Amino acid sequence: MLKVVSWMLAFSSSSFATDSELPKPLSIVEKQGGEVISRFDAPSQMTGYVIDFKGNAITVYVTEDGQYMLAGKMFDANGQDVGANELNNYVNGAQSEKIWQQLSGSSWVLDGNPNASRVVYVFTDPNCPYCQKFWQQARPWVDAGNVQIRHILVGILKADSYGKSAAILSAENPSEILHNHEAGQLAPLKPLNNPTPQVKKQLDDNHKLMRRLGLSATPAIYFRDESGAVKLQMGLPTTAQLETVLDN
Numbered sequence: 040m041l042k043v044v045s046w047m048l049a050f051s052s053s054s055f056a057t058d059s060e061l062p063k064p065l066s067i068v069e070k071q072g073g074e075v076i077s078r079f080d081a082p083s084q085m086t087g088y089v090i091d092f093k094g095n096a097i098t099v100y101v102t103e104d105g106q107y108m109l110a111g112k113m114f115d116a117n118g119q120d121v122g123a124n125e126l127n128n129y130v131n132g133a134q135s136e137k138i139w140q141q142l143s144g145s146s147w148v149l150d151g152n153p154n155a156s157r158v159v160y161v162f163t164d165p166n167c168p169y170c171q172k173f174w175q176q177a178r179p180w181v182d183a184g185n186v187q188i189r190h191i192l193v194g195i196l197k198a199d200s201y202g203k204s205a206a207i208l209s210a211e212n213p214s215e216i217l218h219n220h221e222a223g224q225l226a227p228l229k230p231l232n233n234p235t236p237q238v239k240k241q242l243d244d245n246h247k248l249m250r251r252l253g254l255s256a257t258p259a260i261y262f263r264d265e266s267g268a269v270k271l272q273m274g275l276p277t278t279a280q281l282e283t284v285l286d287n
Contacts (some may be wrong), residue, residue, distance in 0.1 A: 076133070077129065086101050087113070089129050093251055141248055149188075151181040161260045162258060164194060176276070185285075204242055205234035
């Protein structure tokens with residue numbers, strides 16, 4: 040007997056109307072910002088789909104008549120997740136590259152050797168104590184020239200966070216200002232209350248990217264694992280996690 044577990048939702052197609060060739064229940068996914076990535080055959084005449092919902096990849100299953108959708112994992116009688124391979128292929132492949140390209144195209148501030156082969160992205164708020172702690176933790180790798188950390192500046196923690204990020208991005212040498220700020224080598228960073236339209240757009244785009252990836256806190260650290268897949272370390276890494284982030 041097949042069991043559907045994890046968080047499970049059932050949608051009746053009578054609530055939605057769409058001209059799409061996809062089963063009607065999937066229209067709610069698209070309307071809420073989800074993207075249908077691929078389809079695959081599932082047991083009991085059901086059809087499985089991989090969905091990317093704001094950076095969160097999940098599997099859903101549509102009944103044979105196309106009238107209902109179940110969201111979550113489906114296990115067979117042997118305890119195997121029938122959609123795991125399809126989901127993992129996307130998460131470790133196309134989704135990884137899509138996320139990495141979005142991070143690369145953001146407005147980031149370099150910390151370290153620009154020629155370092157190891158690249159790490161981190162969403163950073165100037166008022167975030169854990170961001171500062173991560174900056175301190177990373178010094179041995181950065182100072183050795185082995186890692187470059189690209190700080191994607193946002194302003195979410197305090198009222199003056201946005202202005203402080205704007206001040207860094209507006210500086211003649213943003214990397215130097217960020218370094219001095221995180222190292223505590225200068226007087227407190229003064230927020231820039233009237234940034235140029237260009238800097239404002241850079242910050243706004245960084246915020247949009249953060250939301251698109253489903254993030255709500257800093258530091259949010261992206262890196263590649265040994266296989267090349269993009270991984271997320273949410274929050275300040277432990278010692279073991281730090282080595283995974285910076286050593287691979």
